[in-house]
Amino acid sequence: MTFAGLRNDALLRALRREPATRTPVWLMRQAGRYLPEYRATRARAGSFLTMAKTPELACEVTLQPLARFDLDAAILFSDILTVPDAMGLGLYFVEGEGPKFQRPVRSAADVAKLAVPDMGRELRYVMDAVALCRRELSGRVPLIGFSGSPWTLACYMIEGGGSDNFSIIKAMMLDDPATLHRLLDVVTDAVIAYLWAQRDAGAQALQVFDTWGGVLAPHHYREFSLPYLTRIAEALRAGRQKTEDRGQNGEQPGNLQQEPLHDAEHIPLILFGKGNAPYLEELAASGADAIGVDWLVSLEDARRRTQGRVGLQGNLDPAVLYGSPAAIGAEVRRTLADYARGGDGSLTGLVFNLGHGLSPDMDPEHVRALVDAVHAHPQA
Amino acid sequence: MTFAGLRNDALLRALRREPATRTPVWLMRQAGRYLPEYRATRARAGSFLTMAKTPELACEVTLQPLARFDLDAAILFSDILTVPDAMGLGLYFVEGEGPKFQRPVRSAADVAKLAVPDMGRELRYVMDAVALCRRELSGRVPLIGFSGSPWTLACYMIEGGGSDNFSIIKAMMLDDPATLHRLLDVVTDAVIAYLWAQRDAGAQALQVFDTWGGVLAPHHYREFSLPYLTRIAEALRAGRQKTEDRGQNGEQPGNLQQEPLHDAEHIPLILFGKGNAPYLEELAASGADAIGVDWLVSLEDARRRTQGRVGLQGNLDPAVLYGSPAAIGAEVRRTLADYARGGDGSLTGLVFNLGHGLSPDMDPEHVRALVDAVHAHPQA
Numbered sequence: 098m099t100f101a102g103l104r105n106d107a108l109l110r111a112l113r114r115e116p117a118t119r120t121p122v123w124l125m126r127q128a129g130r131y132l133p134e135y136r137a138t139r140a141r142a143g144s145f146l147t148m149a150k151t152p153e154l155a156c157e158v159t160l161q162p163l164a165r166f167d168l169d170a171a172i173l174f175s176d177i178l179t180v181p182d183a184m185g186l187g188l189y190f191v192e193g194e195g196p197k198f199q200r201p202v203r204s205a206a207d208v209a210k211l212a213v214p215d216m217g218r219e220l221r222y223v224m225d226a227v228a229l230c231r232r233e234l235s236g237r238v239p240l241i242g243f244s245g246s247p248w249t250l251a252c253y254m255i256e257g258g259g260s261d262n263f264s265i266i267k268a269m270m271l272d273d274p275a276t277l278h279r280l281l282d283v284v285t286d287a288v289i290a291y292l293w294a295q296r297d298a299g300a301q302a303l304q305v306f307d308t309w310g311g312v313l314a315p316h317h318y319r320e321f322s323l324p325y326l327t328r329i330a331e332a333l334r335a336g337r338q339k340t341e342d343r344g345q346n347g348e349q350p351g352n353l354q355q356e357p358l359h360d361a362e363h364i365p366l367i368l369f370g371k372g373n374a375p376y377l378e379e380l381a382a383s384g385a386d387a388i389g390v391d392w393l394v395s396l397e398d399a400r401r402r403t404q405g406r407v408g409l410q411g412n413l414d415p416a417v418l419y420g421s422p423a424a425i426g427a428e429v430r431r432t433l434a435d436y437a438r439g440g441d442g443s444l445t446g447l448v449f450n451l452g453h454g455l456s457p458d459m460d461p462e463h464v465r466a467l468v469d470a471v472h473a474h475p476q477a
Numbered sequence: 478m479t480f481a482g483l484r485n486d487a488l489l490r491a492l493r494r495e496p497a498t499r500t501p502v503w504l505m506r507q508a509g510r511y512l513p514e515y516r517a518t519r520a521r522a523g524s525f526l527t528m529a530k531t532p533e534l535a536c537e538v539t540l541q542p543l544a545r546f547d548l549d550a551a552i553l554f555s556d557i558l559t560v561p562d563a564m565g566l567g568l569y570f571v572e573g574e575g576p577k578f579q580r581p582v583r584s585a586a587d588v589a590k591l592a593v594p595d596m597g598r599e600l601r602y603v604m605d606a607v608a609l610c611r612r613e614l615s616g617r618v619p620l621i622g623f624s625g626s627p628w629t630l631a632c633y634m635i636e637g638g639g640s641d642n643f644s645i646i647k648a649m650m651l652d653d654p655a656t657l658h659r660l661l662d663v664v665t666d667a668v669i670a671y672l673w674a675q676r677d678a679g680a681q682a683l684q685v686f687d688t689w690g691g692v693l694a695p696h697h698y699r700e701f702s703l704p705y706l707t708r709i710a711e712a713l714r715a716g717r718q719k720t721e722d723r724g725q726n727g728e729q730p731g732n733l734q735q736e737p738l739h740d741a742e743h744i745p746l747i748l749f750g751k752g753n754a755p756y757l758e759e760l761a762a763s764g765a766d767a768i769g770v771d772w773l774v775s776l777e778d779a780r781r782r783t784q785g786r787v788g789l790q791g792n793l794d795p796a797v798l799y800g801s802p803a804a805i806g807a808e809v810r811r812t813l814a815d816y817a818r819g820g821d822g823s824l825t826g827l828v829f830n831l832g833h834g835l836s837p838d839m840d841p842e843h844v845r846a847l848v849d850a851v852h853a854h855p856q857a
Contacts, residue, residue, distance in 0.1 A: 262795070262836060263796055264799040264838070267794070267796040267799055267800070268799040268800050271797060271799075271800030271805075272801050272804050311773070313773075313794075314773065315773070315775045315778075316811070375773070375774065393691070393694065393752065395694075395695045414647070414694045416642055416647040417647070419644040419645075419647055419651075420650075420651030421651070424651035424652050431696070458644070
């Protein structure tokens, strides 16, 4: 299908590291509980999963923050655990406790049963939501699709939910690393297929969330997270498993092709990781277009260390939103100045974001102050 | 009073960066719930606070891990929140929720009421426990005293307990930094007096826990945590507020003296911080004797960056204890090899520890495997 032309390409220009006329800004979890209209949709849906699995509702909340704020991108409303759910683990939510799996992966036999899900069947609802969002956006701003990273998905799959200490996956990492690698391997294949399918459905940029890479010691990060992130970036760049565009409503599974990708068909990939600052040089060499960083590194440092090889996304401490609008403005300006100082003084290659997601107790008016402060700042 | 001569000085030699004959090892939270004998004492005491505030019970649990494992130091069993408790905030514990304060500090008026507590009165129970531990240790290994860092104590004092996002203290940091600095100032004075008093009571080394410094963006860490850590290190080195030894049972408040410290009277200070890896160069210049690091940096890197200016303490991922004894041994050897590779190949200046504390669900036999693996490793 064809979509309307893109009227605000600030995000894509930044991800291609083209001179900026406007610093793009979007915010992780910008469609979320801090918005009363989100809470209203959530109440109507009855459950988080119903909302995520119903394309019309997912699209509705995806667009909500754009109606309020001058944001430069939409990010699909979904959950990072859709892929393991589609692999048969049985995702469910307990109020106040976060996501859980009915059937966590604990043994080599459990791992052997895992397979890449069929994107047109088990994950069709995601692709339908992508296509619907893209249509509804009508070229206003680009749509970002996303996935959890293999390591982060493995954490939830093995622990069976969130964890304070990752004791089960780390025990497997130490005592049966081959089984963990087999799991990461199939999950990586699934993530690549999932990102391709989102691209085919209409996503114009992609982000991988490596939320838990930062709990690993450096030698473990380099063995269990980084190589799989790199494989994803390489696969998306190489054009493996390129699929033809689907029919308008996504009914037809795409035709798999192994042909290389033409340059014009490449859509940018952002690798976001909490705690990824020690690995910026390696991440910049992964093949990704941009690296998303948390607030524990200055953008001056991050830019200097990546030397314009990639774009950078970040990195205001989300807790800055608990401060006054004046303080938020000052911290935004400091962040922009940091980035400028790390390079040629310009803001080329910067996507403004938080270092992590928005929280439910944040004030939407403070979010507005942030977005407006980014756009009020001169470009150089 | 005089104490028995020290028979195992491996810790103090490492902290002075003298050639090692044995790599000293102790473990954060080595006296804790993972030990059945600790749980028995805790049950007899009735509450955590009774145990911490009764010198005989605090001493009993301080010594318990030494009866089991070949550890090279004892660390006083206490809580980092004793100082704010003595400042009148009303420390209490809710089962399963961690520490809380009845009267958190929220305003400039609250801060104005804070004063350095009298170490011989409000914190006498800590000093009595230190003296008793030192006597009971009878020179077997050195006794480490400790305090929370000013920033970390301020987090609890302002949030009123633990926090996921530090929203209250970060809002104060942004909107009323002068008030936060006044709080940090008086807390720093209190921490310095507290560490001196522990030294006077018999502590042979000191550690400051900056548990929450790592939640700060770099410019905030350098404004709200690092300078106060440096002030503590400088004060302990300069000999400010040196007090005469107390009477045997600590009844007499020490005589305050402003005289400089003689070299022989200096006792080593370890600055531990979760997430402090980005600041190792600055911490090495603080005046501290050693820097304790978490597991998110390799000791090879840490040693190279600090160039023998300080000792290093750490840094096994505590979750390694969920692995098998064989895996624990392998990770211990890797950690030691990392440290050796970062310098002249020796283990001089290394205090082996975890990157954070032991957890209640850890197996004491795995702790034994760790301690024994450190001591089984050749020195160079």
